[in-house]
Amino acid sequence: MNLHRELRVFIVMAGAFVAFYFMPLGHPRFDGAVTEALELTKWYMREHVILCLLPAFWIAGAIGAFVSQQSVMRYFGPNAPKAASYGVASVSGTILAVCSCTVLPLFSGIYRMGAGLGPATAFLYSGPAINALAIILTAKVLGLQLGVARAVGAVVFAIVIGLAMHGFFRHEERAKAAKLAQLPEPPATRPLWQTAVFFGLMVAVLVFANWGRSDSETGFFARMFATKWVLTSVSAALLGLVLWRWFKLSVVRLGVTAFAVALSSVLVPTQPALAVLIGVAGLTWATAGQPGEAGEWFAQSWDNAKQIFPLLIGGVLVAGLLLGRPGHEGLIPSEWIAGAVGGNSFAANAFAALAGALMYFATLTEVPILQGLIGSGMGAGPSLTLLFAGPALSLPSMIVINSVIGPKKTATYVGLVVVLSTLVGWAYGALA
Numbered sequence: 001m002n003l004h005r006e007l008r009v010f011i012v013m014a015g016a017f018v019a020f021y022f023m024p025l026g027h028p029r030f031d032g033a034v035t036e037a038l039e040l041t042k043w044y045m046r047e048h049v050i051l052c053l054l055p056a057f058w059i060a061g062a063i064g065a066f067v068s069q070q071s072v073m074r075y076f077g078p079n080a081p082k083a084a085s086y087g088v089a090s091v092s093g094t095i096l097a098v099c100s101c102t103v104l105p106l107f108s109g110i111y112r113m114g115a116g117l118g119p120a121t122a123f124l125y126s127g128p129a130i131n132a133l134a135i136i137l138t139a140k141v142l143g144l145q146l147g148v149a150r151a152v153g154a155v156v157f158a159i160v161i162g163l164a165m166h167g168f169f170r171h172e173e174r175a176k177a178a179k180l181a182q183l184p185e186p187p188a189t190r191p192l193w194q195t196a197v198f199f200g201l202m203v204a205v206l207v208f209a210n211w212g213r214s215d216s217e218t219g220f221f222a223r224m225f226a227t228k229w230v231l232t233s234v235s236a237a238l239l240g241l242v243l244w245r246w247f248k249l250s251v252v253r254l255g256v257t258a259f260a261v262a263l264s265s266v267l268v269p270t271q272p273a274l275a276v277l278i279g280v281a282g283l284t285w286a287t288a289g290q291p292g293e294a295g296e297w298f299a300q301s302w303d304n305a306k307q308i309f310p311l312l313i314g315g316v317l318v319a320g321l322l323l324g325r326p327g328h329e330g331l332i333p334s335e336w337i338a339g340a341v342g343g344n345s346f347a348a349n350a351f352a353a354l355a356g357a358l359m360y361f362a363t364l365t366e367v368p369i370l371q372g373l374i375g376s377g378m379g380a381g382p383s384l385t386l387l388f389a390g391p392a393l394s395l396p397s398m399i400v401i402n403s404v405i406g407p408k409k410t411a412t413y414v415g416l417v418v419v420l421s422t423l424v425g426w427a428y429g430a431l432a
Helices: 003-021 028-066 069-076 082-090 104-111 117-129 132-142 144-168 168-182 192-209 219-228 226-247 252-265 272-287 294-325 334-340 346-358 368-375 380-389 393-406 406-432
Strands: none
Touching: 003 069, 028 104, 028 192, 028 272, 028 294, 028 406, 069 082, 082 104, 082 117, 082 252, 104 117, 104 294, 117 144, 117 168, 117 406, 132 144, 132 368, 144 168, 144 380, 144 406, 168 219, 192 226, 219 334, 252 272, 252 346, 272 294, 272 380, 294 346, 294 393, 346 380, 346 406, 380 406, 393 406
């Protein structure tokens, strides 16, 4: 008998017993927190899974199926030119405009294909942190100074965090690079430009489908929002042509899928997520169980979904239980948070960084939340700290990151985000 294993089993069983035995059912705070956990998870399912996560899973699967490890190593590996790899990774958020959870399948895909820890974590931070629309909204709602500080600081943060992660784990990175360098270069199955077009169209579907509403009725962002579904449809149609001509997917299955998507758009025009879901189901039908690249693409996408989705949902439930939704409370009273971030003290900045790291911010929601906190007395420094730490991290994302790079690297990454956000916010508050 393995005594250590049996002891762990006993501790889990005893913990479950104690938790349920003393569960404070009937207490308004606890009952409200449970409701908030379920409400947040329901909202996440409706707003993010179909439009954000499903396309992200397919993009991550395509990285594993269609991009060789040598190609990833060449551009993002530990020995790749730092100016190019960190430069691209640090500004990727301006293109992707995703939240801290949607970026996770993409991060997992490039890291497992051989990307260096430094460029991969720079991409992980910048994906949700450097959203062009969010930065513009920050400048318009919270002030130009805070918007500029967020834009410049986020790019610098991505580079600094990536370089620091590479430095802390450089010995492991060298061993990883040496091991992957021994793999033979697979023959190219199609020209590089075709692969680039393929990924560009998938990213276009992800970006356009999730384009957020601007607070202005005119201008570039407002026009893009007004035509987002037209742009999404055109990108998806072109992607279908690419899958037929270059990837040899069944024209019958792609055609039936296109017809079903178009029919859904006509019959239920107010539910575009249904059309996206039908498109994803059709893509599954066209790839699952197929020989060669198509079947491998589905297998890689499904593996990503199996690993990431349950962890994300569990994390969202815990985040909702502890912190609730915007405007609603969980177990932790919102007045505690508002009171702890008042002024510009180091403690206020540190608390803002920790709270931001645990909370889940959907794209653009950090601005109205911060506006309310500023109205309750939040200082300039903690405001910037929350903007640096909040969109880039969340409790659900930490759980998934841990499954990809392990607890030691995850703790280091989270620590860097929290510490740098605290220090820069504190300095900004002192100068503002």
